[in-house]
Amino acid sequence: MTAPRRVAVVGAGLAAVSTCDALRAQGYDGELVVYSGERGLPYDRPPLSKDVLLGKARRDDVLLRPEQWYDEQRVDLRDGAPVRAVRPYEGGIELGDGSVAVADRVVLATGGTPRALPVPGGDDPAVHLLRTWEDAERLRERLLPGARVAVLGAGLIGAETAAVACALGCRVTLVDPVPVPLAAVVGDDIARALHLQHTAEGIEVITAGVERVERRSAEILVHLAGYDGVVAADTVVAGIGIRPATELAEDAGVRVDNGIVVQAGQRTSHPNVLAVGDVARRDGHRVRHEHWEAAQRDGQAAALGILGRPEPDAGAPWFWSDRHGSRLEAVGTMADAERTVRRGAPDGGALTVFGLCGDRVVAAAAVDRARDVKVARRLVDRRVVVDAERLADESVDLRVLLRSGGAT
Ligand SMILES: Cc1cc2nc3c(=O)[nH]c(=O)nc-3n(C[C@H](O)[C@H](O)[C@H](O)COP(=O)(O)OP(=O)(O)OC[C@H]3O[C@@H](n4cnc5c(N)ncnc54)[C@H](O)[C@@H]3O)c2cc1C
Structure with missing residues (x-):
């Protein structure tokens, strides 16, 4: 198989940068263009719900690669350049301004967007979500000592956010309809011990669903389902998971089923299109592995796939999470x-x-x-x-x- 002359990567998160890194490490010499929907240099997301919220890390501290790396590796990073469509049969991608860029291979690394609460008021801008640098900055300003913070969803991001808010002296209420969140992921014993930690640290933990969110001048009322009482907060954060950003793949006729479905080498149902990171799901796996290491490994596998080389067994998925x-x-x-x-x-x-x-x-x-x-x-x-x-x-x-x- 001859190596492609031009690879276009859509998205500039960890999976995208890992793909570029691995392609160069594997000796790929052709053109590499990365189209980023965000502005500035690509950054890492895990610190957003940890040191960035705590005010301990600035943007420069969380960059995936230093600026000179893109020059050294001949990675043409186009930031603030969202891709509007992928046209695999016409050999390229379409940008927001309608221009078309030619590419032999397109790597979809579009990640995901946080789900809004599916209840009345759930999409109010006063309900914070946490995915981007801007989200973290906006939220950090609200986590002041004494502030009443309601965190809706006690999964990984919700639990980390609640723990940070607590450490910053906020009065935190953590709401989840499941009595022991994360049990399916880490087993009942660990999940229970982790959830009890919140109470031990002074967080009010409520097991209930959310019925609606109501904004009342400066305060926000979270009405709960099947629970006697309303949570009044100065700041509300929802952490209820992400929706994979599959729109480009769907429009291009690439197979999507709870993520862009990929085979070995991150190949999708179209021979010139690959998918990596949070947006991709391995055929045969029930879930998408929305974790840091999986995104990195996908990039390595995609590089091998693009070059027509076999990929080594990725091994079992792994993740970490920090709280309290x-x-x-x-x-x-x-x-x-x-x-x-x-x-x-x-x-x-x-x-x-x-x-x-x-x-x-x-x-x-x-x-x-x-x-x-x-x-x-x-x-x-x-x-x-x-x-x-x-x-x-x-x-x-x-x-x-x-x-x-x-x-x-
Ligand atoms: C707050 C937070 C904390 C986390 N903590 C942990 C942790 O402790 N441990 C762990 O294992 N994992 C953690 N993760 C998960 C991990 O960070 C992700 O799995 C990883 O970042 C996924 O990388 P990605 O490149 O697939 O997607 P993303 O990082 O989401 O990157 C996708 C990029 O594509 C861009 N994009 C989308 N559509 C387009 C388009 N049409 N054109 C151009 N660009 C587009 C988006 O703007 C985005 O920049 C955390 C995630 C978050 C959000």
Whole structure:
């Protein structure tokens, strides 16, 4: 297969930049143009709900690459240049001004947009969402000591935002209809321990759905469903997930089903179009892996796909999340587990939970136990048969289990 002469990347988040990085690392010498819907140099998103909200990081601190990298790598970054359409059969893309840019391959790295609350008033601009640098700046200004902050949704972004607001001295109420959020992702024990942490830190946790949001001059009233009372807040933040930005793919006739469906090498249903990052879903996987490492790996896989080279096995997905000074890490897909095995103390102490299918570990999650997750990752990737009792036994070094389950 001959390498394409011109690759156009749509979007300039982590998946886009990783694609460019990997293409150059693989020796690709052709043209690389990145079209960004945002202004300025591409930045990393995880710090937005952590150090940026805390006021500890500026834009320069969170750039994905320094400015000179784009020159050095001959990556032509066009910022403030949203792509209007992808025309794979005509060999290119259409920009907002109607001009057409020719490309042999188009990589869709368009990420996702936060979902608005699907209730009356849910799309009021007073309800903050958190995805971009501007979102984080706008929200940071509101997180003043004593401010009443209602966070709707206690998933990863909601929980991080609530924890930051709490650390900044806000009076925080965290609302979620699910009593133990994230249980499907990290298992019941870890999810419960994490959720209890909010209460221990002084956050008011309410299990209820949201019925409507009402703006009343300076304050916002959150009316809850099946709950006696209304939450009055100065600032409301919704963290209820994202919708993958699949419009360009749909218009171009590329297969979309809960994300742009991709095969090995991030190839879509069109031979000249690839998709990476939060917008893509691997065929055969139930969920999109909307995490930092997955976006980076997708970029590497896309580079190999563009160059017609085989991609190595990506291994199990992994992510982290920080809240209240603790770090959650999870690997694999807990929803695939038939049963769980605990290692450590469930009541607020250090704990690792393994998800097993038969005698094999398919997932693990832990709080402040990075070493356990590192070994678990190898257990999952190598499909090692393990002895569940030894897995649970704190006196057994987990690394021993890597050798055929550590049979004695
Ligand atoms: C606040 C926050 C905190 C996070 N924390 C963690 C964490 O702790 N751990 C973890 O593992 N993951 C975390 N993540 C997830 C991780 O950051 C994402 O998975 C990753 O950024 C996805 O990268 P992406 O390139 O696919 O998408 P994005 O970063 O969303 O980039 C997509 C880009 O495409 C642009 N675009 C869209 N349409 C067009 C168009 N038509 N033309 C041109 N450009 C377009 C968008 O403007 C955007 O800039 C966090 C995410 C957020 C938002």
